[in-house]
Amino acid sequence: MLKALTIDPGKCTGCKQCEMACSYVNEGEFNVSKSRIRVFDFHEEARFVPYTCTQCDEAWCQQACPVNAITTNEMGVKIVHDNLCVGCKVCTIACPFGTVNYNASTGKVMKCDLCGGDPACASACPTDAITFQDIEQTGFDKMKVWATKTTAGTEPTGPNAPA
Amino acid sequence: MGWTGKVLRIDLSNGTSKSEPLNMEWADKYLGQRGLASKYLVEEVDPKADPLGPENKLIMATGPLTGTCASTGGRYSVITKGPLTGAIACSNSGGYFGAELKFAGWDMVIFEGQSPKPVYVTIFDDDVQLRDASDIWGKSVWDADKYIKSTHQDQMIHVAAIGVAGENEVLYSCVVNDLHRAAGRSGVGAVMGNKNIKAVAVRGTGGVKVKDFKAFMDATNAGKKVLKDNAVTGEGLPAYGTQVLMNVINEAGAMPTRNGADVQFEGAGDISAEAMAEPRRTDGKPNLLTNQACFGCTIACGRISKVDETHFTIQNKPEYWHASGGLEYEAAWALGSATGTNDLEALTYVNFICNEQGIDPISFGATVGAAMELYETGVIDDKVTGGIELKFGSAEALVQCVELTGKAEGFGKELGMGSKRLTEKYGKPELSMTVKGQEFPAYDPRGIQGMGLTYATSNRGACHLRSYTVASEILGIPEKTDPLETDGKAGLVKAFQDATAAVDSSGLCVFTTFAWTLEDIAPQVDAACEGNWSVDKLLEAGERIWNMERIFNNQAGFTAADDNLPQRLLKDAAKTGPAEGLVAGLDKMLPEYYELRGWTQEGVPTNETLERLAV
Numbered sequence: 159m160l161k162a163l164t165i166d167p168g169k170c171t172g173c174k175q176c177e178m179a180c181s182y183v184n185e186g187e188f189n190v191s192k193s194r195i196r197v198f199d200f201h202e203e204a205r206f207v208p209y210t211c212t213q214c215d216e217a218w219c220q221q222a223c224p225v226n227a228i229t230t231n232e233m234g235v236k237i238v239h240d241n242l243c244v245g246c247k248v249c250t251i252a253c254p255f256g257t258v259n260y261n262a263s264t265g266k267v268m269k270c271d272l273c274g275g276d277p278a279c280a281s282a283c284p285t286d287a288i289t290f291q292d293i294e295q296t297g298f299d300k301m302k303v304w305a306t307k308t309t310a311g312t313e314p315t316g317p318n319a320p321a
Numbered sequence: 322m323g324w325t326g327k328v329l330r331i332d333l334s335n336g337t338s339k340s341e342p343l344n345m346e347w348a349d350k351y352l353g354q355r356g357l358a359s360k361y362l363v364e365e366v367d368p369k370a371d372p373l374g375p376e377n378k379l380i381m382a383t384g385p386l387t388g389t390c391a392s393t394g395g396r397y398s399v400i401t402k403g404p405l406t407g408a409i410a411c412s413n414s415g416g417y418f419g420a421e422l423k424f425a426g427w428d429m430v431i432f433e434g435q436s437p438k439p440v441y442v443t444i445f446d447d448d449v450q451l452r453d454a455s456d457i458w459g460k461s462v463w464d465a466d467k468y469i470k471s472t473h474q475d476q477m478i479h480v481a482a483i484g485v486a487g488e489n490e491v492l493y494s495c496v497v498n499d500l501h502r503a504a505g506r507s508g509v510g511a512v513m514g515n516k517n518i519k520a521v522a523v524r525g526t527g528g529v530k531v532k533d534f535k536a537f538m539d540a541t542n543a544g545k546k547v548l549k550d551n552a553v554t555g556e557g558l559p560a561y562g563t564q565v566l567m568n569v570i571n572e573a574g575a576m577p578t579r580n581g582a583d584v585q586f587e588g589a590g591d592i593s594a595e596a597m598a599e600p601r602r603t604d605g606k607p608n609l610l611t612n613q614a615c616f617g618c619t620i621a622c623g624r625i626s627k628v629d630e631t632h633f634t635i636q637n638k639p640e641y642w643h644a645s646g647g648l649e650y651e652a653a654w655a656l657g658s659a660t661g662t663n664d665l666e667a668l669t670y671v672n673f674i675c676n677e678q679g680i681d682p683i684s685f686g687a688t689v690g691a692a693m694e695l696y697e698t699g700v701i702d703d704k705v706t707g708g709i710e711l712k713f714g715s716a717e718a719l720v721q722c723v724e725l726t727g728k729a730e731g732f733g734k735e736l737g738m739g740s741k742r743l744t745e746k747y748g749k750p751e752l753s754m755t756v757k758g759q760e761f762p763a764y765d766p767r768g769i770q771g772m773g774l775t776y777a778t779s780n781r782g783a784c785h786l787r788s789y790t791v792a793s794e795i796l797g798i799p800e801k802t803d804p805l806e807t808d809g810k811a812g813l814v815k816a817f818q819d820a821t822a823a824v825d826s827s828g829l830c831v832f833t834t835f836a837w838t839l840e841d842i843a844p845q846v847d848a849a850c851e852g853n854w855s856v857d858k859l860l861e862a863g864e865r866i867w868n869m870e871r872i873f874n875n876q877a878g879f880t881a882a883d884d885n886l887p888q889r890l891l892k893d894a895a896k897t898g899p900a901e902g903l904v905a906g907l908d909k910m911l912p913e914y915y916e917l918r919g920w921t922q923e924g925v926p927t928n929e930t931l932e933r934l935a936v
Binding site: 171172173174175178179181185186187188189190191201202203204205206247263267282284285318 | 420541614
């Protein structure tokens with residue numbers, strides 16, 4: 159089963175544990191400036207929004223890369239190969255969402271790779287604002303919320319309904 | 322590790338800066354943040370120095386766990402000699418600034434001397450610059466934050482700034498970071514203003530390393546689970562914030578009301594956490610919008626609120642029609658109960674202004690409370706207040722006061738001195754609810770006896786955060802004691818003081834201790850830092866820090882006579898509630914406290930104590 163990061167900003171408190179977990183896994187230290195997931199604080203609107211790569215099927219970054227340093231693995235994840243990346247940054251321009259970024263310490267670009275299938279940000283999130291779900295059901299939680307708001311099913315109407 | 326091992330020293334008089342290695346011998350004895358920076362301060366600043374002069378220093382310090390994934394590991398403190406008290410001051414703040422300072426590579430920044438003109442300091446990793454602040458001097462914290470991020474084209478910068486209150490050296494002005502988190506007490510903002518520093522802007526791209534990552538992840542994950550499973554840190558604080566206490570403390574009969582004349586406030590329900598969450602009658606929306614975490618915090622007790630746009634405070638001020646830091650319990654108490662005011666929207670607005678102009682809402686509200694008593698008893702009149710009808714319960718008066726205090730205009734100039742100097746000026750010093758010149762916070766010692774000893778002996782003047790015995794006396798953490806009883810409180814206060822000094826030196830938030838004991842904290846510190854940090858070593862460091870602070874104060878001129886409470890608490894019995902008929906029994910606790918501390922009955926640490934602790 160393919161899985162995807164699912165983000166519910168309404169649950170985010172802005173604690174940045176996801177950024178810490180990401181940088182620890184990828185950089186071996188706590189360094190939020192190198193995190194592949196970022197939390198944005200819209201203070202005056204009382205909103206915090208975590209954002210990261212959604213692993214596009216037809217990925218702009220991948221198509222733009224002149225040296226084929228970005229490939230797709232069996233989970234649909236776009237992976238940057240540091241041994242091939244020349245640091246040209248064209249992918250950072252191509253990505254419409256800004257989720258591929260340059261790492262000045264390595265001279266390569268960096269992006270979310272779902273930690274090889276067990277994303278640390280989702281494990282670290284204390285409020286389940288970030289979860290790792292079946293890729294075909296990422297909308298189900300939202301659907302359920304809307305379903306709750308309808309009156310559907312409160313009156314039985316099927317074949318066994320009382321006359 | 323845990324520490325970056327680097328101290329940034331900035332000479333404001335000469336406009337220079339340099340990097341120094343952290344004194345690791347001191348780090349092993351004083352850990353970090355409050356303890357370690359206080360060690361630097363007592364070594365470098367004459368206890369008799371004028372707090373508002375170039376000889377005083379101001380230190381912004383992180384702890385070894387700041388900038389790590391330990392829950393709440395994002396704290397920093399501002400350490401200096403406080404102008405409100407003349408005592409050592411250490412004010413702790415959350416937000417994101419502390420962690421960013423660590424990512425920039427610094428354990429602490431020491432500011433010395435005095436800049437000849439207003440500057441703001443940028444610390445972008447190793448690149449440290451003093452920059453002309455003439456565009457933002459006279460502006461608010463919020464404007465300074467916006468200006469700096471825009472000027473440097475970097476939204477990831479974190480700013481700690483003073484408002485106009487700090488510029489005007491209001492004696493209880495604070496340093497505000499990330500718009501609404503504050504190193505709030507003892508007037509640390511006035512010291513920054515006196516040094517002509519408008520703001521410190523930090524951006525870091527480096528990482529924080531710990532001694533043993535595997536052990537650290539295990540210890541911090543275990544700690545997070547304890548916080549999540551605990552009723553206070555896992556449910557109460559995220560849902561209600563510290564405001565969860567408003568009704569609890571009021572029912573306990575320990576809510577200082579109308580300048581401490583009463584111990585219960587009839588309007589407490591109107592300004593409580595529950596009221597913040599209820600839809601307003603005017604617009605159907607609640608005051609509280611959401612909770613917010615500081616850096617790394619898995620509790621998330623912060624309040625984000627929005628004032629009703631039709632309320633008299635902002636109906637003609639659209640610039641305040643947005644969300645910002647809402648009422649915490651201390652602010653709600655000081656602005657509300659201490660002044661007898663139950664208008665939740667007005668209190669939220671006044672709290673916004675406190676954040677925007679860099680004013681400590683505790684000392685401000687308590688000072689307004691004292692001024693209201695002066696006014697109502699006819700000691701001061703409209704001529705003195707400039708026409709403000711300073712009656713208890715008047716939201717309009719409270720709003721007028723806050724708008725004048727930061728600017729130091731009119732009666733605001735007198736309010737900015739704090740209640741001790743204000744009441745002395747008008748010949749009524751007994752009306753100042755202070756210890757060592759600092760206004761006491763939201764717990765009346767007549768109803769929570771341990772807090773009387775806490776206030777009397779706190780090294781930074783009256784304060785609840787030096788030994789929060791409310792946890793034990795009201796909430797039963799770690800075990801329940803009788804709030805009306807003085808027996809056993811000397812030992813309780815000492816134990817809380819020592820443990821808290823260690824927590825304040827680690828980079829963690831003291832609110833974790835609703836759920837954590839040092840048994841939970843020691844493995845986290847030990848996995849991060851060299852030095853075999855056991856519970857015992859943390860407690861010993863805490864006790865060492867406490868004594869070091871005490872010695873500084875003694876050398877500054879404080880004596881046992883200053884370990885006292887306002888006469889009102891000692892002489893006038895509580896009129897209502899569980900504590901009815903009781904006064905604060907300080908005299909029953911203080912001698913035993915000195916003895917347990919290993920101090921003489923004059924409040925001086927004995928040589929034996931100093932040798933034992935190697936202060």
